[in-house]
Amino acid sequence: MPKRTIRNFFMAALALLIVTGFLLVDSSAQRRRKRRTSRSRPSAPRITNPAIYQPSPGDNSTETNSATDNTNTQAAPATDQQTIRSLSNQVDKLSDKINQMEESQRSLVDLERLSRAEQRSVQLRTELRDVQAKQAELEARAEDIDYALKPDNIERSVAGYGTTHPEELREQRRRQLANEKERVRKQLDQLNESTQRLQQAIAASDAEAERLHKRLDAADEAAIQNAKNKAQSEGTSQPRATASPSPTPYPPR
Numbered sequence: 001m002p003k004r005t006i007r008n009f010f011m012a013a014l015a016l017l018i019v020t021g022f023l024l025v026d027s028s029a030q031r032r033r034k035r036r037t038s039r040s041r042p043s044a045p046r047i048t049n050p051a052i053y054q055p056s057p058g059d060n061s062t063e064t065n066s067a068t069d070n071t072n073t074q075a076a077p078a079t080d081q082q083t084i085r086s087l088s089n090q091v092d093k094l095s096d097k098i099n100q101m102e103e104s105q106r107s108l109v110d111l112e113r114l115s116r117a118e119q120r121s122v123q124l125r126t127e128l129r130d131v132q133a134k135q136a137e138l139e140a141r142a143e144d145i146d147y148a149l150k151p152d153n154i155e156r157s158v159a160g161y162g163t164t165h166p167e168e169l170r171e172q173r174r175r176q177l178a179n180e181k182e183r184v185r186k187q188l189d190q191l192n193e194s195t196q197r198l199q200q201a202i203a204a205s206d207a208e209a210e211r212l213h214k215r216l217d218a219a220d221e222a223a224i225q226n227a228k229n230k231a232q233s234e235g236t237s238q239p240r241a242t243a244s245p246s247p248t249p250y251p252p253r
Contacts, residue, residue: 114212121205128198135191
C-alpha cells in the first residue's frame, strides 16, 4: 500500500506539472497575439488641406517659349532645304571627282597598253629583220646550188678526181646538191611562214597603238573642254557687282 500511494502521488504531481505547463504556454501565446493585433491595426487617417497653387513668375516665359518654338518650326523647313541642297552639291562634287579619278586611271591604263604595244612592235620588227636576213642568205645559197647543178659545173667539179667511173662521181655530186637544195627550200618555206606571221603581228600591234593614240587624244580633248566649261560655269555663277549711282558733288538747290 505505501508503494501505491507514493506512485499515485508522483503521478498526480506529474499531471499537475503538465497542466501548469500548458497553461503557461497558452497565456504566452495569447500575449503574442495581442501584441501582433495591436501592431497590425491601421492608424486613423489624418485629414490635411491641399495647398493652393499659385503661378510663379516663370510661367509667363512658357508663352514666349511656345512662340519661339513656333517660329523655330517655321524656320526648320528652310534650314532643311539648305542642308539638302548642300548635301546634293557635295554629292555632285564627289561624283565629279570619282569620274575624274576613273578617267585618269583609264588614261594611265591606256598609256601602259600603248607603251607595251609600241615595245611589241619594235620587238616584232627586230625579229622580222633577223628572219629576212636568214631568208636572204638561204636564197643566195639556193641560187648557188642551182648554178652548181648545171651539167657543165658538175663535170668540172669531178674532173680533178682520177677514176675510171666519172659518171658515178657526177651522179653522187648531183644527188648531194639536190639534197642540199631540198633542205634549203624547206628552210625557206619555214622562214616565209615566220615572215607572214610577224608581219600580221606587227600590223595588229600597230593598229592597237593607233587606236590607243586616238583614245588618249580624245580623252585629252574632253578634259580640256570640261575644264573650259567648268571655268565658264564658275564665272557665270558668281554674282555680278551692280553699279551704284555716283553721288552728286553738290546738293541740289
